[in-house]
Amino acid sequence: METSSKVIVIGGSWGGIQASVTILKALPANYSIPIVLVLHRLRNHDGNLQDVFKHKIALKAVEVEEKEMLQPGHVYLAPSNYHVLLEKDHTFSLDDSELENYSRPSIDVTFTSAADVFAHNTIGILLSGASKDGSSGLKYIFEKQGKTIAQDPNEAEIKIMPLAAIESIPGCTVMNLEQIQAFLLSLHDH
Amino acid sequence: MKLENEARFEQDVEELIKEIHTQYGYDFNGYARASVYRRIKRFLSHKHLTSMEALRKELFLDSYFFENFLQEITVNVTEMFRDPSFFLSLRENVLPILSTYPFIKIWDAGCSTGEELFSLAILLKEEGLLERTKIYATDINQKVLKQAKAGIFSAANMPAYTSGYYAAGGRQEFSSYYSSNYGSVKFDSSLVKNVIIYPHNLATDFSFNEFHLILCRNVLIYFNRELQERVFKLFDESMVSLGYLALGKKETLAMSEISSNYNFVDKNNRIYRKIN
Numbered sequence: 001m002e003t004s005s006k007v008i009v010i011g012g013s014w015g016g017i018q019a020s021v022t023i024l025k026a027l028p029a030n031y032s033i034p035i036v037l038v039l040h041r042l043r044n045h046d047g048n049l050q051d052v053f054k055h056k057i058a059l060k061a062v063e064v065e066e067k068e069m070l071q072p073g074h075v076y077l078a079p080s081n082y083h084v085l086l087e088k089d090h091t092f093s094l095d096d097s098e099l100e101n102y103s104r105p106s107i108d109v110t111f112t113s114a115a116d117v118f119a120h121n122t123i124g125i126l127l128s129g130a131s132k133d134g135s136s137g138l139k140y141i142f143e144k145q146g147k148t149i150a151q152d153p154n155e156a157e158i159k160i161m162p163l164a165a166i167e168s169i170p171g172c173t174v175m176n177l178e179q180i181q182a183f184l185l186s187l188h189d190h
Numbered sequence: 191m192k193l194e195n196e197a198r199f200e201q202d203v204e205e206l207i208k209e210i211h212t213q214y215g216y217d218f219n220g221y222a223r224a225s226v227y228r229r230i231k232r233f234l235s236h237k238h239l240t241s242m243e244a245l246r247k248e249l250f251l252d253s254y255f256f257e258n259f260l261q262e263i264t265v266n267v268t269e270m271f272r273d274p275s276f277f278l279s280l281r282e283n284v285l286p287i288l289s290t291y292p293f294i295k296i297w298d299a300g301c302s303t304g305e306e307l308f309s310l311a312i313l314l315k316e317e318g319l320l321e322r323t324k325i326y327a328t329d330i331n332q333k334v335l336k337q338a339k340a341g342i343f344s345a346a347n348m349p350a351y352t353s354g355y356y357a358a359g360g361r362q363e364f365s366s367y368y369s370s371n372y373g374s375v376k377f378d379s380s381l382v383k384n385v386i387i388y389p390h391n392l393a394t395d396f397s398f399n400e401f402h403l404i405l406c407r408n409v410l411i412y413f414n415r416e417l418q419e420r421v422f423k424l425f426d427e428s429m430v431s432l433g434y435l436a437l438g439k440k441e442t443l444a445m446s447e448i449s450s451n452y453n454f455v456d457k458n459n460r461i462y463r464k465i466n
Contacts, residue, residue, distance in 0.1 A: 066411050079439075095224075095265065097229070113228070
């Protein structure tokens with residue numbers, strides 16, 4: 001099975017769906033790096049996030065299944081009411097333990113776990129959101145020498161989330177959505 | 191805690207798992223590691239322990255501390271009517287069939303602190319089945335088992351549990367099932383008079399009875415494939431013909447050898463029925 005040495009983890013809450021669609025629609029169907037997307041959602045709500053992405057992006061949007069292997073060309077969506085973790089063998093684990101930052105799925109949990117497995121090959125992106133979830137996970141990625149990006153707060157629908165990251169990580173790169181698109185395309189291995 | 195070296199930490203965890211097995215008899219070898227690492231780091235930070243060595247010392251000196259550790263490592267987060275659509279489906283698709291039996295046996299595997307157990311008992315009562323049902327509620331963790339049958343939960347959770355109850359097809363005044371006292375509520379103990387509480391470790395223990403319905407929700411996500419397969423076989427051996435198996439919303443029989451013995455009753459809510 002094809003596997004990638006890198007991973008892109010993206011987090012967001014309020015305004016995060018629209019921002020992530022904007023980024024992801026720029027990427028080709030065979031994009032070489034697997035993407036994990038953690039968006040805060042209503043608890044016990046089955047509203048199908050997959051459908052939101054389905055016709056808007058070329059990548060395959062799927063909800064995370066436990067033990068599934070990370071693969072290129074896919075966007076993995078964190079399911080409602082579970083934390084998403086990554087294992088050494090690049091498979092997913094799910095976890096229904098305590099909320100973190102009032103959230104499950106929590107962006108911090110996935111970012112931290114991704115950095116434990118992929119270390120400097122982790123690319124973490126924090127988008128618009130009305131929560132501080134994600135900034136300590138992004139900081140952890142930074143400490144593991146991964147790439148950390150916060151959406152430009154001036155552009156974000158709600159700036160609390162990217163601002164929290166910028167404040168806690170001095171080396172965090174700030175980009176608008178267009179720049180994030182271009183950066184991700186530059187990582188694509190044809 | 192600053193972990194200088196993740197690889198070293200992971201090695202230490204493997205050693206610890208072996209030692210725990212030898213000293214205390216609990217086998218965590220089949221547990222999915224990402225969650226184990228996270229739980230251990232969390233526990234270290236809560237207990238203000240700065241190294242794995244310090245944790246080892248405490249664990250093997252003090253069995254009470256170990257109990258505490260066990261409770262943290264095995265996730266015991268639960269709620270009443272978690273996934274109300276599951277309970278509604280149980281009420282509409284499973285209980286009517288179970289009602290044709292003169293006597294019903296249910297296994298609630300990994301019952302934790304009892305929220306699921308009481309949700310189930312309320313459903314059985316409302317469907318007129320409680321009197322002829324025996325529920326075996328098991329967990330690896332003896333400490334949570336003590337709470338499971340008490341039915342004492344935080345009053346702060348009641349608004350959420352009440353809406354879960356109605357979404358699960360509840361028809362009564364939910365507060366008629368409990369009495370409130372100092373920020374806690376206590377559920378009617380007659381709900382669990384036919385419940386047998388029993389320590390059982392899915393990783394190492396064997397089948398102990400035959401059931402018409404087995405519930406094991408959000409337990410298998412913490413296990414690796416091998417251990418999941420062990421548990422599926424254990425459930426299959428413990429299931430009457432045409433019995434039901436209920437898993438968590440993100441758990442599946444699909445990869446198991448026993449899957450060909452089962453059909454979906456409700457795919458979305460992961461309710462299966464044994465067909466042969």
